[in-house]
Amino acid sequence: MSSTTLDLEATGGPSDAPASPASPASPTLAPARTLRDIFPPVYKTHILNCSYPKWHTKYRSLTPKTRIIPLDDTFVSYLRADGIVLPSDEDQITSLDTDSEDEEEDSDDEEGTPQLDPCVLFPEIHQKIKDTIHELGGKVAPKLNWSSPKDATFMTANTVECRKPGDIYLLFKSSDFITHDLEHAYDECIDEGVPAPEEQPELEQANIPYGLVLRKWFKINPSMEFRCFVRGRRLLAVSQRELNHFEFLEDMKRELVYCIKEFFDENLRYTFPDGDFVFDCYIPMTEAERKKVWLIDINPFAPRTDPLLFSWVELLELPFDGDEAEGRGRYPELRLVKKGDPEAYSFATPQYSTSKLPQEVVQAGLEGEEAIWEFAKRWKDIVGQMEAKDKKAEDDKKVEDDKKVEDDEKAEERK
Ligand SMILES: Nc1ncnc2c1ncn2[C@@H]1O[C@H](COP(=O)(O)OP(=O)(O)O)[C@@H](O)[C@H]1O
Ligand SMILES: [Mg+2]
Numbered sequence: 001m002s003s004t005t006l007d008l009e010a011t012g013g014p015s016d017a018p019a020s021p022a023s024p025a026s027p028t029l030a031p032a033r034t035l036r037d038i039f040p041p042v043y044k045t046h047i048l049n050c051s052y053p054k055w056h057t058k059y060r061s062l063t064p065k066t067r068i069i070p071l072d073d074t075f076v077s078y079l080r081a082d083g084i085v086l087p088s089d090e091d092q093i094t095s096l097d098t099d100s101e102d103e104e105e106d107s108d109d110e111e112g113t114p115q116l117d118p119c120v121l122f123p124e125i126h127q128k129i130k131d132t133i134h135e136l137g138g139k140v141a142p143k144l145n146w147s148s149p150k151d152a153t154f155m156t157a158n159t160v161e162c163r164k165p166g167d168i169y170l171l172f173k174s175s176d177f178i179t180h181d182l183e184h185a186y187d188e189c190i191d192e193g194v195p196a197p198e199e200q201p202e203l204e205q206a207n208i209p210y211g212l213v214l215r216k217w218f219k220i221n222p223s224m225e226f227r228c229f230v231r232g233r234r235l236l237a238v239s240q241r242e243l244n245h246f247e248f249l250e251d252m253k254r255e256l257v258y259c260i261k262e263f264f265d266e267n268l269r270y271t272f273p274d275g276d277f278v279f280d281c282y283i284p285m286t287e288a289e290r291k292k293v294w295l296i297d298i299n300p301f302a303p304r305t306d307p308l309l310f311s312w313v314e315l316l317e318l319p320f321d322g323d324e325a326e327g328r329g330r331y332p333e334l335r336l337v338k339k340g341d342p343e344a345y346s347f348a349t350p351q352y353s354t355s356k357l358p359q360e361v362v363q364a365g366l367e368g369e370e371a372i373w374e375f376a377k378r379w380k381d382i383v384g385q386m387e388a389k390d391k392k393a394e395d396d397k398k399v400e401d402d403k404k405v406e407d408d409e410k411a412e413e414r415k
Contacts, residue, residue: 139217149175
């Protein structure tokens with residue numbers, strides 16, 4: 001979530017010369033501009049309005065079947081705590097905490113129950129999650145207020161599909177995206193114009209009402225997921241969400257744009273509290289079902305939201321105001337990954353750094369929990385080995401390059 005430094009044209013005109021007292025008229029080098037400088041201000045209210053529990057009440061008929069379980073401080077502290085203790089009423093109870101001090105703190109109580117066991121810590125919420133998974137057909141796609149733990153799916157055979165509470169705890173506690181929701185939800189927001197904390201306490205990180213979002217699992221075809229950029233209540237642009245080339249999408253372009261625009265105009269355009277936001281939708285594959293566009297998520301119109309096949313600079317330059325009637329009739333650009341696009345190549349590699357893990361991690365995920373625990377214990381060694389391997393490859397390459405230069409020089413001398 002770092003702010004990106006952009007190669008934007010300096011406002012004072014290009015100049016490599018630093019300001020000099022000897023030539024006061026010479027133009028000065030403007031400081032590099034960042035995305036934040038060109039973005040409309042992002043307020044905490046914008047972020048809050050994109051919290052799933054906040055918007056879902058209004059749009060429940062547009063999303064897959066969802067239940068939201070309010071989370072108390074004990075649950076949130078469990079998520080924040082180091083180490084993972086999984087519920088004792090599931091197949092595997094293991095603490096992955098390797099810190100000896102913490103181990104002491106977490107040690108068994110008189111009855112032999114680990115104090116961080118969810119069955120003991122938050123029995124009601126734990127039971128509620130179990131019941132809700134059952135109610136939703138046995139499989140759910142979980143998320144916290146803003147994020148799903150998709151960067152941690154190496155723990156669960158590359159999927160966010162969860163069948164029991166322990167699956168959710170494992171994913172959440174392994175995910176940096178979830179940590180972001182817990183610790184940094186309002187980072188990079190400006191405070192100006194924000195209501196006083198006593199008027200709207202949830203605008204303080206410490207008072208955010210967290211909710212566990214459980215969505216009935218269904219088999220999504222990633223080629224039909226789209227991210228839609230809205231500014232000034234105009235749908236400006238749409239990007240494929242999965243960055244791979246899908247031949248058939250090109251022929252469907254007109255129909256897809258039409259479906260998405262109609263969905264936006266009818267359901268979101270005038271009802272979402274802010275004029276600027278980014279929504280994700282899913283269009284079912286079969287023509288009969290296609291009438292129904294699903295709302296998957298709503299994200300802030302902010303640098304932290306991935307612009308996918310667009311760049312934020314590009315999106316911010318698109319005209320977004322003007323004649324109302326014209327706005328209604330204007331269709332957004334739908335951008336797809338073309339055959340041979342560099343995007344398709346670069347994104348064919350895993351999208352999150354954690355997915356760039358060695359095969360044994362993925363394998364552990366595939367083999368089930370025991371293998372994961374086994375693997376987790378060896379994690380540090382594996383990382384050490386990976387780093388050593390990278391360093392060796394770098395060193396070898398350097399030796400090879402040096403030798404090549406030497407050989408070239410010798411060949412040159414012989415000529
Ligand atoms: N009900 C569901 N069933 C199966 N997969 C889902 C479901 N809802 C979302 N997903 C998948 O999870 C991904 C991430 O969900 P999303 O809510 O957009 O999280 P994030 O904001 O972290 O990207 C989606 O792109 C979709 O592929
Ligand atoms: Mg999102």
